[in-house]
Amino acid sequence: MLSDLIGTGILITYYLVFAALLPTLLKTKLAVPTELVRKIQHVVYSLSVFILLEIFSAWYIAIAAAFSLVIIGYPFLFILEKTAWYRRTFVDRTKKGGELRKQLLYVQLSFALLIAIFWGLFGFDWRYVIAVAIMAWGFGDAAAALIGKAFGRRKFFHEFIDFGKTFEGTIAMAVFAALAIFFTLITYGGQSWYVSLLIALLVAPLCGITELFSKRGSDTLTVPLSAAFSIMPLIYLFYWLGW
Numbered sequence: 001m002l003s004d005l006i007g008t009g010i011l012i013t014y015y016l017v018f019a020a021l022l023p024t025l026l027k028t029k030l031a032v033p034t035e036l037v038r039k040i041q042h043v044v045y046s047l048s049v050f051i052l053l054e055i056f057s058a059w060y061i062a063i064a065a066a067f068s069l070v071i072i073g074y075p076f077l078f079i080l081e082k083t084a085w086y087r088r089t090f091v092d093r094t095k096k097g098g099e100l101r102k103q104l105l106y107v108q109l110s111f112a113l114l115i116a117i118f119w120g121l122f123g124f125d126w127r128y129v130i131a132v133a134i135m136a137w138g139f140g141d142a143a144a145a146l147i148g149k150a151f152g153r154r155k156f157f158h159e160f161i162d163f164g165k166t167f168e169g170t171i172a173m174a175v176f177a178a179l180a181i182f183f184t185l186i187t188y189g190g191q192s193w194y195v196s197l198l199i200a201l202l203v204a205p206l207c208g209i210t211e212l213f214s215k216r217g218s219d220t221l222t223v224p225l226s227a228a229f230s231i232m233p234l235i236y237l238f239y240w241l242g243w
Contacts, residue, residue: 007055008065014051015069018044024089035149037091039142045107046138050188052111053127059119066108066115077101099217106220110134113221114228126232128189133228135184136207140177141219144211147172162215174208181227195238203230 023041026032032040056062080086081097092099114130148169155166178200185196207223214222 049134132184133224135180136177136227137223139180140173143176144169144173177207178204
C-alpha cells in the first residue's frame with residue numbers, strides 16, 4: 001500500500017535526522033560528551049517504535065519496515081567504518097567500529113520480536129505492551145549509564161556482570177524504567193493510574209536486574225522482552241480482579 005511505502009520513508013528519514021545527523025551535530029559542533037550522545041541516540045531508537053506501531057497497516061509490514069533499516073543501514077555503516085571521517089563524526093566505542101551496526105541490528109530485532117508476538121500473535125489490542133516495554137528499556141538504560149558513570153561508587157564484581165556497572169546505575173535503571181512504564185501505560189495503553197503504578201512498581205525492578213546481568217549490549221533485547229512478558233500477565237490479573 002502507498003501509505004506503508006510513505007511510512008517506510010518516514011521511518012528512514014527519522015533515523016537519518018534523529019539517529020544519525022543529530023548525534024553527529026551534538027558531537028562535532030556542540031562537543032556534547034560521548035556517553036550523553038550515545039544515550040540520546042538510544043532514546044531516539046526507542047521512540048521510533050511509535051512510528052512502527054501507528055503508521056503501518058499490518059504487523060508484518062511494520063517488521064519489514066524495521067528490517068529495511070538494517071538492510072540499508074548495516075552495509076552503509078560497514079563501509080563508513082573504514083574512513084577517518086567516521087571516527088571523527090560518529091560515536092562508536094569499539095576500536096575497529098561495529099558498535100552502531102550491532103545496536104541497529106539489536107534494536108530492530110527487538111522491535112520485530114515484540115511486534116510479532118504482541119501484535120501478530122496476541123492481536124492488535126496488545127500493541128501498547130510493545131511501546132511500554134521499549135520505553136522501559138530506552139529511558140531506563142539511558143539513566144543507568146549516565147547516572148552510573150556520573151555518580152556510581154559501588155561497582156559490581158561478578159563474572160555474569162559487565163565490568164563497570166554500579167549499584168547506583170541499577171537503581172537509576174529501575175526508577176526511570178518505572179516512570180517510563182507508568183506514563184506510557186496511562187497515555188498510550190489507556191490504563192488507569194493505579195494499575196499503571198502497580199505494574200510500574202512490579203516490573204521496573206525486574207528491568208533493573210535484567211539490565212544488570214545483560215552483557216555486551218544484549219539488554220537491547222533482554223530488557224524489552226522481560227518487561228513485555230511481565231506486563232501481560234499483570235494486565236490479565238488486574239482485568240480479572242475488575243480493576
